[in-house]
Amino acid sequence: MRLTDxxxxxxxxxxxxxxxxxxxxxxxxALSPSALTKVTKPFIEAGYLREQATGEGTxxxxxxxxxxxVEVSRMxxxxxxxxxxxxxxxxxxxxxxxxxxxxxxxxxHDIDNVLGQITQAITDLTGEGRPxxxxxxxxxxxxxxxxxxxxxxxxxxxWSQLPLARLVEEAVGVPTVLDNDVRALTAVQQWFGxxxxxxxxxxxxxxxxxxxxxxxxxxxxxGQSGAAGLVGHLSIDDRGPMCELGHRGxxxxxxxxxxxxxxxxxxxxxPELTFDDCLALARDGHPxxxxxxxxxxxALGQLVATVANITGPELVILSGEAxxxxxxxxxxxQAALARHTHWTSTPVRVVVKxxxxxxxxxxxxxxxxxxxxLHG
Amino acid sequence: MRLTDxxxxxxxxxxxxxxxxxxxxxxxxALSPSALTKVTKPFIEAGYLREQATGEGTxxxxxxxxxxxVEVSRMxxxxxxxxxxxxxxxxxxxxxxxxxxxxxxxxxHDIDNVLGQITQAITDLTGEGRPxxxxxxxxxxxxxxxxxxxxxxxxxxxWSQLPLARLVEEAVGVPTVLDNDVRALTAVQQWFGxxxxxxxxxxxxxxxxxxxxxxxxxxxxxGQSGAAGLVGHLSIDDRGPMCELGHRGxxxxxxxxxxxxxxxxxxxxxPELTFDDCLALARDGHPxxxxxxxxxxxALGQLVATVANITGPELVILSGEAxxxxxxxxxxxQAALARHTHWTSTPVRVVVKxxxxxxxxxxxxxxxxxxxxLHG
DNA sequence: CGTCTTTACTTGACGTGATGCACAAATCTG
DNA sequence: CAGATTTGTGCATCACGTCAAGTAAAGACG
Numbered sequence: 001m002r003l004t005d006x007x008x009x010x011x012x013x014x015x016x017x018x019x020x021x022x023x024x025x026x027x028x029x030a031l032s033p034s035a036l037t038k039v040t041k042p043f044i045e046a047g048y049l050r051e052q053a054t055g056e057g058t059x060x061x062x063x064x065x066x067x068x069x070v071e072v073s074r075m076x077x078x079x080x081x082x083x084x085x086x087x088x089x090x091x092x093x094x095x096x097x098x099x100x101x102x103x104x105x106x107x108x109h110d111i112d113n114v115l116g117q118i119t120q121a122i123t124d125l126t127g128e129g130r131p132x133x134x135x136x137x138x139x140x141x142x143x144x145x146x147x148x149x150x151x152x153x154x155x156x157x158x159w160s161q162l163p164l165a166r167l168v169e170e171a172v173g174v175p176t177v178l179d180n181d182v183r184a185l186t187a188v189q190q191w192f193g194x195x196x197x198x199x200x201x202x203x204x205x206x207x208x209x210x211x212x213x214x215x216x217x218x219x220x221x222x223g224q225s226g227a228a229g230l231v232g233h234l235s236i237d238d239r240g241p242m243c244e245l246g247h248r249g250x251x252x253x254x255x256x257x258x259x260x261x262x263x264x265x266x267x268x269x270x271p272e273l274t275f276d277d278c279l280a281l282a283r284d285g286h287p288x289x290x291x292x293x294x295x296x297x298x299a300l301g302q303l304v305a306t307v308a309n310i311t312g313p314e315l316v317i318l319s320g321e322a323x324x325x326x327x328x329x330x331x332x333x334q335a336a337l338a339r340h341t342h343w344t345s346t347p348v349r350v351v352v353k354x355x356x357x358x359x360x361x362x363x364x365x366x367x368x369x370x371x372x373x374l375h376g
Numbered sequence: 377m378r379l380t381d382x383x384x385x386x387x388x389x390x391x392x393x394x395x396x397x398x399x400x401x402x403x404x405x406a407l408s409p410s411a412l413t414k415v416t417k418p419f420i421e422a423g424y425l426r427e428q429a430t431g432e433g434t435x436x437x438x439x440x441x442x443x444x445x446v447e448v449s450r451m452x453x454x455x456x457x458x459x460x461x462x463x464x465x466x467x468x469x470x471x472x473x474x475x476x477x478x479x480x481x482x483x484x485h486d487i488d489n490v491l492g493q494i495t496q497a498i499t500d501l502t503g504e505g506r507p508x509x510x511x512x513x514x515x516x517x518x519x520x521x522x523x524x525x526x527x528x529x530x531x532x533x534x535w536s537q538l539p540l541a542r543l544v545e546e547a548v549g550v551p552t553v554l555d556n557d558v559r560a561l562t563a564v565q566q567w568f569g570x571x572x573x574x575x576x577x578x579x580x581x582x583x584x585x586x587x588x589x590x591x592x593x594x595x596x597x598x599g600q601s602g603a604a605g606l607v608g609h610l611s612i613d614d615r616g617p618m619c620e621l622g623h624r625g626x627x628x629x630x631x632x633x634x635x636x637x638x639x640x641x642x643x644x645x646x647p648e649l650t651f652d653d654c655l656a657l658a659r660d661g662h663p664x665x666x667x668x669x670x671x672x673x674x675a676l677g678q679l680v681a682t683v684a685n686i687t688g689p690e691l692v693i694l695s696g697e698a699x700x701x702x703x704x705x706x707x708x709x710q711a712a713l714a715r716h717t718h719w720t721s722t723p724v725r726v727v728v729k730x731x732x733x734x735x736x737x738x739x740x741x742x743x744x745x746x747x748x749x750l751h752g
Numbered sequence: 753c754g755t756c757t758t759t760a761c762t763t764g765a766c767g768t769g770a771t772g773c774a775c776a777a778a779t780c781t782g
Numbered sequence: 783c784a785g786a787t788t789t790g791t792g793c794a795t796c797a798c799g800t801c802a803a804g805t806a807a808a809g810a811c812g
Binding site: 142143153155200212214216217219221222223224226227228229230231232233234235236237238239245302306307309310311312313314340342343344345348 | 531598602603604716
């Protein structure tokens with residue numbers, strides 16, 4: 001089935017903005033109603049769209065509308081997140097709902113072994129009787145972009161100039177795209193999360209490091225050779241704690257999960273404390289933990305304000321493995337956000353999104369999904 | 377003459393990327409050669425395009441190409457920059473070349489008086505025998521955007537909710553657009569300056585304040601209600617000089633023109649010193665001036681690195697009334713840029729653009745020009 | 753209870769805007 | 783002077799979306 005621009009636009013609109021009547025979709029996309037009947041017919045015949053059971057709910061004048069819905073099970077995607085020592089994979093449907101997941105350790109970084117693990121994970125997730133796999137997405141920390149199938153340099157995997165997407169594509173026989181991990185998470189928010197309905201927003205992730213993904217003018221910002229959103233080492237002040245690169249007072253020294261844990265556990269000389277232990281101490285009012293989390297919140301607030309001042313997003317989404325620290329440092333965060341927001345603006349709206357680790361792999365799946373629907 | 381998307385694209389391509397043969401333009405825009413004959417014919421007939429005199433220069437096989445050139449005198453624009461106490465206006469042709477300029481003091485901020493000054497300036501610049509005025513652009517500090525004809529709040533002009541573009545449009549009878557001053561400068565660079573050929577770049581201006589304009593994915597970034605690029609109060613450190621809002625070590629306290637002058641003149645207790653006097657002292661190795669300019673350069677380097685880390689531009693353009701201080705602080709600038717650039721990236725390429733004050737008004741003209749060609 | 757109004761959807765004729773193809777034009781190459 | 787090569791043009795064609803007209807399905811109303 002050859003797709004026109006209008007067909008793609010209609011399908012994506014229905015996928016992202018839920019069931020819509022033809023009339024409503026036509027209004028939103030500035031198309032004629034007749035265009036919509038024409039455009040949707042082949043999708044319905046091929047089973048990609050379906051007419052919703054008439055809800056008989058809203059009593060309104062005129063002929064009742066016939067909402068169209070994407071048949072989300074009609075396509076299937078696998079997303080894979082690579083870290084230095086483990087591989088996480090999920091299978092999702094068209095709505096990015098996770099259908100199955102798996103993970104496996106990476107013994108070494110030899111490309112043949114990793115490739116084997118990847119193909120194994122994919123076959124595990126896509127057995128018999130399931131909708132055929134449409135595309136695979138792979139995300140990793142570093143400067144990958146979907147428009148380029150090769151990993152140029154990956155410090156922690158020790159790869160350079162590795163055409164990973166092409167290798168996987170040849171091994172599995174399915175289109176494969178590569179992307180930066182934070183950008184992949186941003187793609188999830190853009191189509192299926194808090195970003196829906198916003199033409200510009202920023203996603204800030206707090207976890208092992210601090211990341212930032214940007215959507216501006218409805219487009220995910222890539223940056224030159226994939227290097228945008230590098231906020232981890234933003235200078236907060238010049239007297240604070242030190243990061244592993246020797247930056248005093250940089251954002252990840254203040255607010256990353258390992259830095260916070262180290263700071264509390266180190267000061268108390270209790271190396272066994274986990275991050276959540278530290279968080280519990282702060283919740284109980286322990287002065288050291290409180291101070292560390294307050295400073296982390298302040299650092300994050302300043303970071304969010306800086307990103308917002310520069311890019312002017314409608315919304316900032318906070319997420320990552322350590323977002324739940326907001327429960328103890330929200331006040332410090334808001335104070336710093338207000339203090340560092342440019343005086344002519346009001347502080348940007350911030351929403352906190354809870355985070356589970358498989359979200360990383362889901363991001364990779366959404367990257368594949370977007371690429372397939374927009375450029376497939 | 378009704379314009380199709382392709383016609384607009386071809387015209388803009390020829391305007392921005394200089395004379396091009398039909399064949400070359402067709403390749404760049406992914407159109408068929410025959411489309412180009414068809415598209416360019418009405419422009420040539422109406423006198424907007426012209427076939428260049430055959431240069432007989434480049435000896436190459438095949439039929440020689442017939443480059444097309446925009447007849448830049450065919451349209452005319454006026455750009456106006458408003459400051460608290462003066463109005464600067466220029467008239468330009470289609471290539472944004474300044475044809476005439478004028479300025480006049482603003483006695484007060486009463487809207488009728490200002491409107492009178494504006495219309496007077498426009499009639500001064502557009503006398504008899506000149507190509508008819510196509511559009512007017514007005515730029516001012518603050519959060520204006522071309523999509524909205526009203527000045528919502530302008531702190532230093534004391535206006536709020538003033539539909540300035542509509543008023544000028546009614547008074548002069550020509551389409552009028554409003555924009556932020558730094559964004560207008562960025563538009564000049566995008567189409568007629570260093571930004572040509574780059575799909576993403578940042579413009580940093582250093583003058584009375586510090587501004588930032590962004591182009592990402594070939595689009596000028598506006599930000600929510602025009603609030604992007606607010607880098608002036610970026611925190612550089614927390615011990616440095618103080619700005620007028622009481623921020624310690626913020627960028628404008630380190631690197632804006634008045635702050636530098638105040639810092640040198642104040643320390644030396646010589647209030648008569650101008651900025652250029654201070655610059656001369658630094659050039660001569662005066663320890664106080666040297667230190668102040670070095671710190672300004674460092675602050676700017678850190679600021680540029682921060683913007684580049686977040687948005688990943690291909691290029692950063694430095695401009696503004698005080699850029700020429702680079703002649704004494706380039707080393708400090710480069711060192712700070714390298715130090716604050718994210719470790720996985722190489723420092724962004726920076727070019728310094730000399731600046732004359734009428735550039736502000738030229739920016740407004742280019743805003744009008746872009747708006748006219750893209751949406752007129 | 754029938755008729756009117758309102759909104760949703762469908763169908764086929766039509767128009768617009770770009771393409772493909774054939775061809776002319778203008779140069780260099782051997 | 784006969785290819786080779788590239789540019790530019792005219793015309794048939796085609797693809798994609800709009801327009802106009804008509805059908806469908808509900809509530810509103812006398």
